[in-house]
Amino acid sequence: MNYLILFAIALPVLSGISLIFSPIKDRKQIYNISTIFTALTLALVVISNIVNFGESCLLLNMPMGLSLNFKVDWLATLFSTLFAFVWFVVSIYNREYFKIEQNEKRYVSFYLIVLGCVISTAYAANPFTFYTCFEAMSITSYTFVLHTQTKESILAAKKYIYYSIFGALCGLIGIMAFYASDLVPTKEFVAGGAISANIGNSVPAVLIIAFISILGFSCKAGMFPMHAWLPAVYPEAPSPASGLLSGIIAKTGIIAILRIVFFVVGAQILQGTWVQLVFLILSIITIFMGSMMAYKENIFKRRLAYSSASQISYAIFGIMMLNPVGVIGALLQVVFHALAKNVLFLCSGNIIYKTNKTKVSELTGLGKAMPATFAFFTIAGISLAGVPFTGGFVSKYYLAQSALNGIFAEVEFIGFIIIMVSALLTGGYILSITAKSLFAQKNQEVEEKCEVNSTMIVPVAIFAILIIAIGIYPELLINVVTNVVSTFGI
Numbered sequence: 001m002n003y004l005i006l007f008a009i010a011l012p013v014l015s016g017i018s019l020i021f022s023p024i025k026d027r028k029q030i031y032n033i034s035t036i037f038t039a040l041t042l043a044l045v046v047i048s049n050i051v052n053f054g055e056s057c058l059l060l061n062m063p064m065g066l067s068l069n070f071k072v073d074w075l076a077t078l079f080s081t082l083f084a085f086v087w088f089v090v091s092i093y094n095r096e097y098f099k100i101e102q103n104e105k106r107y108v109s110f111y112l113i114v115l116g117c118v119i120s121t122a123y124a125a126n127p128f129t130f131y132t133c134f135e136a137m138s139i140t141s142y143t144f145v146l147h148t149q150t151k152e153s154i155l156a157a158k159k160y161i162y163y164s165i166f167g168a169l170c171g172l173i174g175i176m177a178f179y180a181s182d183l184v185p186t187k188e189f190v191a192g193g194a195i196s197a198n199i200g201n202s203v204p205a206v207l208i209i210a211f212i213s214i215l216g217f218s219c220k221a222g223m224f225p226m227h228a229w230l231p232a233v234y235p236e237a238p239s240p241a242s243g244l245l246s247g248i249i250a251k252t253g254i255i256a257i258l259r260i261v262f263f264v265v266g267a268q269i270l271q272g273t274w275v276q277l278v279f280l281i282l283s284i285i286t287i288f289m290g291s292m293m294a295y296k297e298n299i300f301k302r303r304l305a306y307s308s309a310s311q312i313s314y315a316i317f318g319i320m321m322l323n324p325v326g327v328i329g330a331l332l333q334v335v336f337h338a339l340a341k342n343v344l345f346l347c348s349g350n351i352i353y354k355t356n357k358t359k360v361s362e363l364t365g366l367g368k369a370m371p372a373t374f375a376f377f378t379i380a381g382i383s384l385a386g387v388p389f390t391g392g393f394v395s396k397y398y399l400a401q402s403a404l405n406g407i408f409a410e411v412e413f414i415g416f417i418i419i420m421v422s423a424l425l426t427g428g429y430i431l432s433i434t435a436k437s438l439f440a441q442k443n444q445e446v447e448e449k450c451e452v453n454s455t456m457i458v459p460v461a462i463f464a465i466l467i468i469a470i471g472i473y474p475e476l477l478i479n480v481v482t483n484v485v486s487t488f489g490i
Contacts, residue, residue, distance in 0.1 A: 004048040005057040005070045008080070009120045012041045016112030019105065027104055031095040034108045038091040041115060042084040049077040056125050064179075065187055068132065071125035073191070074484040078331065079122035079255055083248055086338055087115045089459045090240050090346070096455040097349050101238055103147065110143040114249075117141075121252045126188045127175040130259060131168065134252060138164035138220075141249055144241035145233050156236040163219055163229040170216020171256060177209045178264060189259055192489025193266020203269065210265045211275045217260070218279075220253030222309040223316055224286040231293075234305035235358070239349025242301060243342040246308040251334055254315050262488040267322045272407050279320040280408060284415045286313035291425035298360050300351070303429060304344050310422060311337045311384060314399055317415055321402045324485050329398030331481045336383060336391035336470075339463045343380035344430075346460045347373050354450045360433060367437030369450045372457050374437050376464040381430030383467045386423045390471040394478070396423065 015037040024030060049072055056071035091111070098104045117137035124130035138161070146157040178184050183195050183202055199206060219226040234242040261267060270276050290310025297303040311333070318330030350373045351357055351366065367374035383392035400419055406412035451457070470477055 002052050002055045002057045004044060005052055005055075005072060005123055006059060008041060008044040008048050008084075009070070009116050009123065011044060011116070012037055012112040012119075013116035016109045016116070019112065020109040025105070027098075030105055030108050031091075031098075034091045034094065034111060035088075037112055038084070038088040038115065041119070042088045045080050045084040045119065048072060049081060053077065066128045066179075067126065067187070068129050069125040069188065070120070070123040070129065071189075072123065074480075074487050075255070075258060076122045078335075078480060078484050079251070080119050082335060082338055083118050083122060083251075084115070086248055086342060086463075087111075087118075087244070089462050090244060090342065093240055093346055093349070093456055093459040096453060097238070097240055097353055100353055101147065103149075106143070107147055107238070107241075110140055114140045114144070114244075118248060118252065121255055124189075124259075127178065127259070127264060128187065130256065131172055131175055134171070134217075134220075134256065135168050137249065137252060138168065141245065144237045144245060147238055147241065148236065150236070153236040156232045159229050160233045163226060167216045167219030167226065167253075170212050170219075172216075174209045174213025174216070174260070177212075181205075184264070189263035191263060191487040193262065193269065194264050195266055195269065199269070206265065206269060207273055207275050210260060210270065211278070213260050213264075214257055214275070214279060217253045217256035218282075218316060221250050221257070221312045221316060222253075222286070222290075223313050224282055224289060224309070227286060227290070227309045230305040230309050231297075231302045234308070234345075235299055235301040239301070239345050239352060242304070242348075243345030246304070246345065247338040247341040250308065250312055251338065254312070254319070254330075254334055257316065257319055258488075261319060261322070262490070267488065267490045271322050276320055276322060277408055277411065280317060280411055280415065283313040283317035283320060284411070284418050286310060287317065287415075287422050288418050291422040291429070295425050295429040297429075300348050300358055300360050300363070301345070303360060304341070304348065307344075307384065307426065307429070308337075308341060310426070311341070314396070314419070317419075318399045318402060321406055321412070322490060323402060323405065324482075324488075324490055325398055325405070326402030327485045327488060327490065328478070328481050329395050329400075329402055331484060332391070332395035332398060332474075332477065335477065335481075336395050336467065339467050340380040340383045340392065343376055343460055343463045343467070346456070346463075347377040347380070350452045350456055350460070353452060353456070363433055364436045367434065370452070372451055373460070374434060376457075376460045378431070378434045379464045379467055381434065382427070383471065384430060385427040387427075388471075389468065391467045391474070392471070394471060394474045 383390035
């Protein structure tokens with residue numbers, strides 16, 4: 001039965017590869033295949049997480065003790081379920097949106113393949129497996145950025161792959177260094193840390209290796225100083241792909257950081273060190289810088305890209321607090337950011353689909369023509385700003401509490417202040433769009449009503465309703481996340 005883990009990974013990959021070589025050309029059939037197989041993948045993930053919890057599935061043994069091995073633990077359960085669910089809902093949205101795009105069959109094929117790769121990063125049971133799956137995801141998701149094949153998208157795709165390769169290379173250096181040392185008695189992830197507690201004089205070397213690994217994988221999460229690919233990439237990818245790049249694929253960088261910190265090195269080794277301090281500072285810089293850049297940006301999707309850098313760094317800040325409250329806040333932030341950012345990018349897709357407008361300055365008065373789109377956009381925006389009774393408030397509450405109870409009191413107090421300031425800036429750069437769209441005079445270039453149909457509105461509504469529902473009743477998710485963190489050894 002543990003082969004269900006492999007089936008959950010292989011099903012979307014094989015269905016995507018089969019679609020590439022199939023003679024199917026009818027777009028309805030193509031999107032039926034996408035919806036059916038993403039739904040089946042979600043079902044397999046849920047069943048596997050229940051039936052195979054705590055079990056592993058060895059795919060391949062290799063020389064030097066390396067292996068491709070997958071395991072269901074609490075962390076894998078949280079991320080794999082989130083990834084599969086969001087992917088399925090967005091597949092419904094794709095059916096209508098891609099009427100304005102070309103190369104639909106290629107996009108859907110890689111949409112399925114990337115899903116399998118993303119899920120595999122959640123289930124990876126050791127650093128080598130994670131690196132292999134992470135690279136496969138980066139290479140296949142490259143097609144999302146390249147989709148339109150314009151000059152701008154080609155340049156953005158190159159930047160995406162260069163940053164991805166550099167980040168993964170740093171991660172690989174760390175992985176190989178750990179494997180080559182005598183400090184790691186096992187090559188598998190171990191809850192609480194695989195490194196021997198008796199490391200003696202090897203602490204400085206461990207810290208350097210950990211720093212290189214975390215820095216490399218934080219590139220995918222868009223942390224300063226390796227954030228520049230986000231504002232270049234997100235505007236060029238189709239809007240639903242931008243939502244997945246921000247809301248899901250960037251989170252694989254968070255998985256990597258969690259695995260390195262809590263399953264390879266161990267929080268106790270990093271607690272109070274320069275590594276913890278540096279990443280706290282870098283995350284604080286990114287939170288503030290991303291919010292400021294978003295506030296000033298006029299290109300709609302580029303504004304959302306800077307916002308992503310800021311919001312994802314909230315999670316890095318919480319992780320590097322290295323205490324349970326901070327990590328709980330970080331994981332809650334991962335979930336709510338995934339939902340909110342997909343709402344925002346899908347709403348941007350609605351606007352592009354109906355009006356072809358891509359600048360914030362062009363959205364004035366548009367809310368009267370697209371009321372549902374801007375209503376859901378506002379819900380996601382206030383969640384990112386941390387307004388009560390939304391999911392974002394729950395995660396930021398935990399993060400703020402953690403920032404007041406850390407080791408580096410001055411730095412973490414600055415972090416607390418920046419969290420508050422960034423929340424205000426987020427409200428400014430998101431809610432200013434709502435205000436202009438709803439309360440300014442009607443946009444003369446747009447028809448009285450030009451709302452998208454239910455195929456594009458329902459997926460947005462699902463995410464928005466979850467943001468509110470979990471924000472009001474967060475207990476179940478908090479319990480799940482608390483169980484996840486209980487395995488981290490902190």
